[in-house]
Amino acid sequence: MADTVKNTSSDSGKDTVIDVDIEHHAVAEAHLRNTTVRNISWRNVTVTVKDRETKEPKTIVENVEGIVEAGEICALMGPSGCGKTTLLNVLASRPTGAQKVDATVLVNGQKPSRNAFREMSRFVEQDDALIGSLTVRETLHFASRLASTSSLPKRERIARIDGLLDSFGLRDQANTLIGTPIRKGISGGQKRRVGVASQLITSPKILFLDEPTSGLDSAASWEVINYLKGVAKRNNLIVIASIHQPSTSVFNLFDKLLLLSAGKPHYFGPVATIDAHFTALGHALPLHVNPAEYLLEMVNVDFSRSRRETAAEHLDELQRAWSASPRAADVSAAVAVAEVGTKEGDGAALVDAEAERKPSLPSLIVTLVHRSFVKSYRDVVAYGIRVAMYTGLAIMMGTVWLRLDTEQESIIPLINAIFFGSAFMSFMAVAYCPAFLEDYMQFIKEKRNGLYGATALIISNFLIGIPYLVGISLLFSAISYWLSNFRPTAAAFFTWVFWLFLDLLAAEGLVVFMTSLFPSFVISLALVAFANGLFMSVNGFMVSPTLLNVFYKYVFHFWDYQKYVFENMMINEFSERVYSCASTGPGPEECQCMWQTDLADQCLIRGQGVLDQYGYKPGYMGKDVGIMMGIIVGYRIAAWIVLKLKK
Template identity: 50%
Template sequence: MSSNSNSTMQANDNAYHRDLELNRIETSHLINDVVHHFSWKNLTVTVKDRKTKKPIRILDDAHGIVHAGEMLAIMGPSGSGKTTMLNAIAHRKAAAGATTTGDIMANGQKMDLKTIRHLSSYVEQEDALIGSLTVRETMKFAAGLALSSHVSHAERTQRTDDLIASFGLQEQAHTIVGTPIKKGLSGGQKKRLGVASRLVTDPKIVFLDEPTSGLDSTLSYEVINFIRAIAKKNKLIVIASIHQPSTATFKLFDKLALMSKGKMCYFGPLQDASHHFSSIDLPMPSEINPAEFYLDLINTDLAKEGDMVFQRTQRIIDEWRGSRLALQLVNEVEDNIFSPKDAGHVPDLSKMKVQKPSQWAIPSVLLQRSWIKAYRDIVAYEIRIIMYLGLAILMGTVFLRLKTSQEYIQPFINAIFFGSAFMSFMAVAYVPAFLEDQSTFVKERANGLVGPSAFLISNFIIGLPFLFFIAILFSVVEYYLSNFRHDAQAFFRFTMWLFLDLLAAESLVVLVSVIFPIFVVALAIAAFANGLWMCVGGFLVPMNILNPFWKYVFHYIDYQAYVFQGMMVNEFKERTYTCARMDEGYQCSYPSALNSEGKIEGTAVLKAFNISLNQEGEWVGILIAIIIVYRLLSYLVLRLRNE
């Protein structure tokens, strides 16, 4: 081993002894000693082969047990099934279209999804942190989503402060996590915060999916060591999938689950692994990283069926199945299955009372969090405000100070249509911000913290003031520049139509993003939908000649159509325009009762577009109904989707 490697290991060892001082931090109130052990038996995950349609086992008859205070590392080469097993034992969807069988138990009692969610937290490989929040705010809101009202404010504060200190984040307490525009925490600090924000929810079991991904060996050691200190102090069960850890990081774990091709190659104490492999004539050389040695033995990524590596891996799997350690593992799992005689000294989890936040607490927490994100994250609304202001200036200066003579009638109509249509179209800029919020929701929902209704209600409410501000801002600029009707009521009605337009457009973006949670796809579909509404709204093709298919299938559910009609009535209902004066009289472009006087009634313009009068209240009701339908459909999609 090189001198650099030796110095790195020495530095890590020194850091380990130094960081164990974390144990002196008093955090014993965080976790109640409820789960003595967590186990699984005969765990099998099956999927259908895409070509043959026959079932394939991607996890085959796995057994395991982890006791309170222990850390288990699930290791294996790519495609070995480690993430599949982690998801399966966490009662999550193991893989697309997968069927999971077997028993998952805590204290020897079978666990369903609801109970597992109450007992555990799952930390994703890609964290669910919101970049515009500070460390303290992240912890505060995590506590608010999980802790019941019975936990006092002082206790919540103490709990978050203890965890911030335990993970070495005191100096970064008021630092934001970090956004693409503003730098915040380092990679290692983000990983630590991600775990800390899950521990504040008071779990007994913590599942970690690749907690060291993207980190160098020093930062990986740092993150796992902080987790180890907390786990030992509070008797946590920690189960982590991990890929190629350094020697120092690897030795922080108590147990190892080694997998290849969905089958177990070893499960047991870390220190016993080398003895097991020596017993099957695969001794581990000195001066080598044990994790790399084990992975190299079973890595079949480049192997072909029948070659030496493939045969060796199959032999390791077969040897493990017939080994004494494997038999002891099965017996240990069986011996720890809960029975009535255990009721005296092992908590009966079926009788566990779970205190959750009140019905209104979660939407309130989400609203507070969304408000901070909205005014700090310029991607969410600030850039959009600048965009809409730019559009207002563009529209106002293109359609500048229009007059009340007949040649300006069409420009007035164009200004109304393109102003409202472009406002609606530009709502697609909300796609990335919503997808980020939805990604956070998916992870929090998987941990049983947030439901679809709370998420969508808070998302809707928090957008109202921003959208209203945008509508006011646009109206103030364009209404004056374009010289729309000089009347206060007309101005506020113009603003109202724009506000409803934006609200409907954003609701459509939410629905599309919920159905297609992929940025490019959601952006394309939302843009296409807005283009469709522009085509069938009644401006580009008047209603009296619009193709019946587009008219009856799409026009009447087109929110832009009602906005256009409302704005047209607002501008033309009580306005007159002068005709062109000719030698023999007047030439008027719209037939009107006032043509003989050289004038055109605005109602004549509305008649030409087949727009009725005195139906504004009905149109407002239809717009509100469309907004509600979009939001309800979004809720149903989230409700039915099994993340």
């Protein structure tokens, strides 16, 4: 037995008929049933910000109240800038950036904790962050694994994913990439549907959506809202969505409407009674006109420049009429009844049930590592470009410093090559900024939805980078080390690789920290480049540590990770090697040694003589490795603190 739904794709313009089996739907949506959430109510919601021009307090949302019952879908509608998104953020317990927020938001008449509310609700942003290198199916798959549904059998999770793909008209795009700047994927409209579907699969009790139909044509918008309405009805889900100028068919799908203008309510209640309310005020909705458009024009004063004062007075009259209307009194009474009629312990039972089902930290880390692995080998921005770039650097280094011999004239070029091989490898870690920025935006969305926190992100990000950085270190060294003719032993080669790996690990930690602190591509790129430029200047190559001035030596030099890499690569090369001096004749008196060591009488330079110029001595590798590990872990902890402190 099948329920046939006609879906018009917003992207191809072709009509496709999707047969959705009712039994399949029953399995796909069973996770939303038996919810303990009966309603969400809010009263006295007032948001105040600082006016940018006058610097005085300005109220952008004022004394808004309402209630939405389980199974209902409510629209927040109003002109641009009327406070829809701000109100939605308040209801969803999300940051608003406001100077002051006064609000009472209750679930089943009780105020849940912030964590409990995040467990029971989900938020779909207008510009939803999606990982472009994942397919549509993989996006839903990983979303289900990060949520409480991860404890369910794999077969049931797959059934839910299939049900959502069918219902949102995404079956044909299931194995298509979301899309990256380099690789084309699905369209913008399809991305909106994926964003909504990825939140529905995480078993929400309350779903908030910011402009869920933006980027969709009227047919696709109707499909999205119609499916949300069906899910809400069948499974007692509460859906609250801000929406701007929907079509008549989409508008009529909503059960309730909250009409805002200038931050004040002008109507709240069933969509079916809107006409009666405004008819009583002398503003009957005209026939053959989109009611949403008519309502928005009636409460919009932005384009009434010639009669702005008259329009503002008219708007105040409408708002006062609403406040004095019987319907406004009914809303206040319904909110009061919801608070009084709550059952003791409802909230606690919900919190306990959710806490039991939430994935453990190790499970979250495994899922995030798996997702990052898929992303990293598909997305050339993550590591592909860096591999190509480092390969090019290795070839350039090996061919510029080509087959340097053990004569004293090769010593300075060898030192230059060591500096180049270490410092520029860490400097080019700036290429990781865009890849981590995508991870950061995904983390912010998923953290706000209560899926995981900073600990899971930092650990998984660290783990996924290790094999790639080991591979990059080996690739770079295999090309450049032997071409440049550094000390030709296996021990020396792998010591070089080890320090290069620590160098890249520290540099990537710096990227993670800076990008977490300033999640802007341009700013994070500039700061990482500046920091590495500073470290290159004080790592001991440009100015010998014995000559470096006190300020830079004690403020930057000792926690400069490039310092320990350069020092130990120098020791690796010179501590056990001997170089020939220039000679103008057969006798030792004809030798001209640039560094005087105990082998001068043999017309040779002991490598330690070169190290003495820098104050480097072997025997401290264990201590230096410990310091490097401290720096590497320190950057990750610093990034963790930043992410924990961010609202």
